[in-house]
Amino acid sequence: MKSVTIYDIAREANVSVATVSRVLNNSAPVKESTRRRIMEIIERNRFQPNALARSLLKKETGTIAMILPDITNPFFPEVFWGAENMGRELGYTFFLCDSAGDYKRESEYLGILRERRVDGIIFLGGRINVANCPSDLVQEVVDLSVHTPVVLVNGQLAGSGLHRIFTDEAKGAEMVVRHLIELGHRDIAFLGGLEYMSTTRVKIRAVRKVLKEHGLELAPDRIKYGDFSIQAGKTLMDELLASPRRPTAVICVNDFTAVGAIKSASEHGLGIPDDISITGFDGTPLSEAVIPELTTVSQNAYELGKLAVESLHKLINGGKVKKQTVLEPRLIVRKSTGPAKKVC
Amino acid sequence: MKSVTIYDIAREANVSVATVSRVLNNSAPVKESTRRRIMEIIERNRFQPNALARSLLKKETGTIAMILPDITNPFFPEVFWGAENMGRELGYTFFLCDSAGDYKRESEYLGILRERRVDGIIFLGGRINVANCPSDLVQEVVDLSVHTPVVLVNGQLAGSGLHRIFTDEAKGAEMVVRHLIELGHRDIAFLGGLEYMSTTRVKIRAVRKVLKEHGLELAPDRIKYGDFSIQAGKTLMDELLASPRRPTAVICVNDFTAVGAIKSASEHGLGIPDDISITGFDGTPLSEAVIPELTTVSQNAYELGKLAVESLHKLINGGKVKKQTVLEPRLIVRKSTGPAKKVC
DNA sequence: TTGAAAGCGCTAACAG
DNA sequence: CTGTTAGCGCTTTCAA
Numbered sequence: 001m002k003s004v005t006i007y008d009i010a011r012e013a014n015v016s017v018a019t020v021s022r023v024l025n026n027s028a029p030v031k032e033s034t035r036r037r038i039m040e041i042i043e044r045n046r047f048q049p050n051a052l053a054r055s056l057l058k059k060e061t062g063t064i065a066m067i068l069p070d071i072t073n074p075f076f077p078e079v080f081w082g083a084e085n086m087g088r089e090l091g092y093t094f095f096l097c098d099s100a101g102d103y104k105r106e107s108e109y110l111g112i113l114r115e116r117r118v119d120g121i122i123f124l125g126g127r128i129n130v131a132n133c134p135s136d137l138v139q140e141v142v143d144l145s146v147h148t149p150v151v152l153v154n155g156q157l158a159g160s161g162l163h164r165i166f167t168d169e170a171k172g173a174e175m176v177v178r179h180l181i182e183l184g185h186r187d188i189a190f191l192g193g194l195e196y197m198s199t200t201r202v203k204i205r206a207v208r209k210v211l212k213e214h215g216l217e218l219a220p221d222r223i224k225y226g227d228f229s230i231q232a233g234k235t236l237m238d239e240l241l242a243s244p245r246r247p248t249a250v251i252c253v254n255d256f257t258a259v260g261a262i263k264s265a266s267e268h269g270l271g272i273p274d275d276i277s278i279t280g281f282d283g284t285p286l287s288e289a290v291i292p293e294l295t296t297v298s299q300n301a302y303e304l305g306k307l308a309v310e311s312l313h314k315l316i317n318g319g320k321v322k323k324q325t326v327l328e329p330r331l332i333v334r335k336s337t338g339p340a341k342k343v344c
Numbered sequence: 345m346k347s348v349t350i351y352d353i354a355r356e357a358n359v360s361v362a363t364v365s366r367v368l369n370n371s372a373p374v375k376e377s378t379r380r381r382i383m384e385i386i387e388r389n390r391f392q393p394n395a396l397a398r399s400l401l402k403k404e405t406g407t408i409a410m411i412l413p414d415i416t417n418p419f420f421p422e423v424f425w426g427a428e429n430m431g432r433e434l435g436y437t438f439f440l441c442d443s444a445g446d447y448k449r450e451s452e453y454l455g456i457l458r459e460r461r462v463d464g465i466i467f468l469g470g471r472i473n474v475a476n477c478p479s480d481l482v483q484e485v486v487d488l489s490v491h492t493p494v495v496l497v498n499g500q501l502a503g504s505g506l507h508r509i510f511t512d513e514a515k516g517a518e519m520v521v522r523h524l525i526e527l528g529h530r531d532i533a534f535l536g537g538l539e540y541m542s543t544t545r546v547k548i549r550a551v552r553k554v555l556k557e558h559g560l561e562l563a564p565d566r567i568k569y570g571d572f573s574i575q576a577g578k579t580l581m582d583e584l585l586a587s588p589r590r591p592t593a594v595i596c597v598n599d600f601t602a603v604g605a606i607k608s609a610s611e612h613g614l615g616i617p618d619d620i621s622i623t624g625f626d627g628t629p630l631s632e633a634v635i636p637e638l639t640t641v642s643q644n645a646y647e648l649g650k651l652a653v654e655s656l657h658k659l660i661n662g663g664k665v666k667k668q669t670v671l672e673p674r675l676i677v678r679k680s681t682g683p684a685k686k687v688c
Numbered sequence: 689t690t691g692a693a694a695g696c697g698c699t700a701a702c703a704g
Numbered sequence: 705c706t707g708t709t710a711g712c713g714c715t716t717t718c719a720a
Contacts (some may be wrong), residue, residue: 003491003697005696005697005698006697006698006699007697007698015706015707016706016707016708017697017698017699017707018699018700018706018707018708018709019705019706019707020698021698021699021700022699022705022706024698024699025699027699027700028700028705028706029705030705030706031705031706034705034706046487048455048458048459049459049697049698050400050459050461050696050697050698051459051460051461052396052399052400052405052460052461052696052697052698053400053696053697053698053699053712054697054698054699055396055698055712056394056396056397056400056696056697056698056712056713056714057697057698057699057700057711057712058698058699058712059712061396063439063460071415071421071424071425072418072421072422072425072629074416074418074421076421077415077416077418077420077421078416080415080440080442081415081416081442084440084441084442093439093441093456093457093460094439094440094441095407095437095438095439095440096424096428096438096439096440097428097437097438098424098425098428111392112437113437114392115392115393115394115395116395116396116407116437117394117395117396143390147347230629230632230633256633259633262635263635266635285416285574286630286633288574289574289600289603289630289633289634290633290634290635291606291607291610291634291635347713349712349713349714350713350714350715351713351714359690359691360690360691360692361691361713361714361715362690362691362692362693362715362716363689363690363691364714365714365715365716366689366690366715368714368715369715371715371716372689372690372716373689374689374690375689375690378689378690393713393714394712394713394714395714396712396713396714397696397712397713397714397715398713398714398715399696399714400696400697400698400712400713400714401695401696401713401714401715401716402696402714402715403696
């Protein structure tokens with residue numbers, strides 16, 4: 001299955017490969033008549049230049065890789081979609097690497113992507129979301145970033161100086177608490193999230209802060225750690241409702257756990273938001289699909305992806321880019337939150 | 345930013361590049377002592393062979409591309425995840441191309457992937473799901489498949505002879521209808537899906553068939569076409585409920601529209617499944633997240649992706665592969681379906 | 689067990 | 705406007 005090369009075209013057109021290359025890339029003037037002749041031959045043979053050969057020479061591949069922790073979590077497809085749309089216009093094709101949040105897989109992919117000479121990497125999840133990332137894992141990314149631009153989305157690598165794009169999650173959490181307090185809630189709980197992940201910590205810290213401003217606090221028994229799944233939300237809510245005195249509002253670490261919490265509450269015969277208010281986080285499509293529709297915080301996932309590619313593109317072309325781009329979260333008030341019941 | 349090459353390693357180790365290549369690939373015996381020396385130098389310099397150069401020579405890139413119509417539809421991430429897990433073990437890295445179901449984008453990507461010399465392509469959505477695909481679009485894929493193995497997932501290209509992996513949607517739809525009929529439903533409606541897409545047609549045909557077996561029929565006013573979104577499900581259900589006599593059960597083209605239908609029904613004060621039964625299709629995580637949990641048909645999305653890669657891998661290596669692999673659908677009975685109300 | 693050398697398909701000086 | 709030629713970084717005969 002010999003594939004046709006630029007030489008075949010050149011021979012057939014009685015010109016040199018250089019000329020063919022020129023018409024291919026419009027890199028230099030070519031006589032109109034020969035250009036047309038060459039084009040015709042190219043099309044007739046369905047010739048497509050070999051991107052590998054070109055990349056080898058030009059030292060750029062026109063590829064960007066996105067490493068993310070879970071493509072089945074609806075937040076991430078949204079980010080990818082934003083990135084791809086932006087990237088497509090700029091001529092990039094995307095590798096997608098699902099690390100499952102596993103450091104080993106991340107490292108594995110980092111190596112592969114380096115071999116494949118991707119032009120840039122967008123990194124989400126896993127090591128950039130833990131509170132204390134082992135320094136060798138940080139170093140690995142930093143080393144890579146010397147040759148390959150890296151942008152961290154919604155995370156960080158302490159002391160790495162890597163470029164970051166993220167939503168201000170603390171502010172988002174604050175907005176949720178304020179919203180709840182305005183509705184009269186005084187006994188608020190926090191549900192879900194792994195304790196060692198920064199996304200969990202940041203939110204809890206923010207909740208505490210606002211609560212404190214109002215003379216309230218987040219008691220230890222009002223925090224239930226778990227992972228970020230629907231199942232976790234359900235289990236954790238079950239636990240919470242097993243206690244004698246239940247909170248009037250529950251802030252969930254993400255939309256998934258909120259959905260689980262809703263299910264649990266429903267099963268316990270509680271009305272939402274009449275008996276208990278529940279909030280999500282991320283603003284995934286899921287938050288709109290569920291009944292009642294979730295009050296949540298939009299992270300502008302699409303925008304996150306788009307901006308990541310924009311930054312990466314500038315970085316790739318040696319431009320100057322802000323080290324940090326912070327997106328404002330947006331509180332979306334829907335049906336899952338309501339006034340606190342006066343009687344408890 | 346000169347990156348280190350096999351020459352740099354060779355020079356430092358006082359051997360030829362051939363020897364370095366040999367230790368890199370274990371392609372020929374190398375004296376143990378020199379192997380170790382070379383390895384040491386490789387590691388010290390953090391040398392990583394350039395996959396582009398290697399691919400150019402070997403005519404294989406170790407990449408697979410997946411073209412799909414909508415990564416934000418939870419069905420597709422599941423397929424991707426299955427594919428990636430299988431592919432990773434086999435040494436493949438994945439390009440992900442979201443075509444948005446647009447033929448133009450599909451063509452664009454097809455071209456790009458050919459240039460990039462991907463080893464194989466997994467094609468979903470868009471042109472392979474329409475009832476009558478223009479022959480030039482079919483031809484385009486067929487032409488490509490001459491050089492690059494292509495596997496069609498849940499779709500087909502009439503007369504193309506391309507390899508296919510798909511769930512038996514007709515059987516799935518039949519299972520749903522039988523389930524509903526057993527529950528005593530006699531007036532059943534079908535909701536959602538674009539009329540010209542085969543996935544819609546196949547299901548409607550199957551519904552009709554089973555209905556007919558029971559002396560029932562699917563009247564024209566019991567079919568509401570739309571797209572595959574939550575919004576469509578809602579709108580369509582609104583329409584359906586606006587009619588004087590409402591059906592006792594509604595079969596939705598996918599989980600998304602079912603969720604929309606549920607929302608609409610709830611807003612109309614209908615209890616599910618007490619007043620009306622609603623079914624989804626696909627068995628996405630969403631179907632479990634919603635309240636009430638959706639009775640749906642699992643398409644084994646993960647398995648679909650996994651099998652696609654398996655087939656592709658064999659195809660790439662010149663093996664023989666069954667032209668068609670059919671997966672059995674699985675009816676998942678949950679809370680959104682119940683006995684038909686005797687009074688209507 | 690090792691080295692020399694010929695490409696893989698393309699681009700980019702450089703020289704007409 | 706066009707051709708010649710030297711690589712990009714690697715693998716693989718063919719010889720030694």
